[in-house]
Amino acid sequence: MQRYFINADQFSDHRVTITGDDAHHIQKVMRMKPSDLILCANNKGAVYLCAIESFAEGSVQALIKSRQCVDSELPIHVTIAQGIPKGDKFETIIQKGTECGARCFVPFQADRCVALWKKNKADKKRLRLEKISKEAAEQSHRRFIPEIREPMNLDQLIAFSASFPFKVVAFEETAKAGQQACFPTVLKEMTAGDSLLAVVGPEGGLTAEEADTLKNHGFALCGLGPRILRTETAALYLLSAISYHFELLQCGVDE
């Protein structure tokens, strides 16, 4: 069933008013008719089953039938601080990272980043990334659209990290040293509702100085297996492993 994220202020007690691109999509792309069913999420955690009621120029009204109870969110809140990669790789990371359950993305201006997000282009870029995360959240049946933060340098990232009780860095050199138990050790300490900040370097990796600074600020340097992962693969590995740990393995434990 088609799913749309609608601003919370467009919901009333029994109805939701859909405008903009979503109204266009319902009317012109999906060619829906009155009484057709859709799912409307308010990006505050609630998802409602709604029936199309009426159409107007540029807007659609739908009647709320019931609230959905399925929870599709990762039990822990994961923020990915991603070393800004080349080309359109950030778009891939946002799309796939949203599917895999990330709650927030931080573009991290690391030492070895080749790409620079200049101020005049950063806003346009963020708008595009927000569109991608909204669409991926709808497609993958999320309850929240991941947030996309302003780009941060190392100092800003460390200030930002102060509110996170759990912090990891995907660090290739650690993989070489055979320290693979670090990441599961962190996950085993976490319980539902906890927040994790995970840093991934850009194409050239993090410098030893960056890794040291992060380590000195409470980040655990974790290997992600013995193979060298591309920067755009590391975030997906982290999120898939987190899903496996909390949603599949622990599901097995409960039964």
Add this chain to the structure above:
Amino acid sequence: MQRYFINADQFSDHRVTITGDDAHHIQKVMRMKPSDLILCANNKGAVYLCAIESFAEGSVQALIKSRQCVDSELPIHVTIAQGIPKGDKFETIIQKGTECGARCFVPFQADRCVALWKKNKADKKRLRLEKISKEAAEQSHRRFIPEIREPMNLDQLIAFSASFPFKVVAFEETAKAGQQACFPTVLKEMTAGDSLLAVVGPEGGLTAEEADTLKNHGFALCGLGPRILRTETAALYLLSAISYHFELLQCGVDE
């Protein structure tokens, strides 16, 4: 350090002769000089540290210095039978799946595949995919280049599956039914050296009939968490979870 896969018959007792694209890459792209070090893998499991010795028109000779002992292969052998996706998504799956440790890929002509690999184009497509898997294997420090099989339909896939002791299907409907413990249950039964065949549907998913047929032939239908993953994300989720299970979690158990 730059890593190349070289045909086993180009290795002698103490030397390796590098030809073709790799020789071009060493001479013209990397502009290496005598005594520069490279890693040469024979795609039979051995990787050697070699020093460039001499150059000739279209070939490079290198002296074998030592054998590398690091194992970068997943402890279990994973074959991904991937419902043929649209566009160039198969290339992404091969590239990222190689990084994440897959040993073999089977293009699976499922009912809902929109793309058809016609005989006259299939060979050219396989050559391109083999080039991508070789480059990804070099980049991610693999000891083996994953094999890319001929496309198979359901009957062929079932005949092929007979030699696999462990078989799973990533099945969305199972996710909806909340059966998330299936995949870890299969992994817990496996030990190093075992072979797993994992089937992923194309964009529209597998049909109920395909899922039933696979189930009747010993495949376990497994959910991959509560979010709906795109076809190109499912294989990476599977491989990341396998790596996490065998290379990170079990590493923790040993310590």
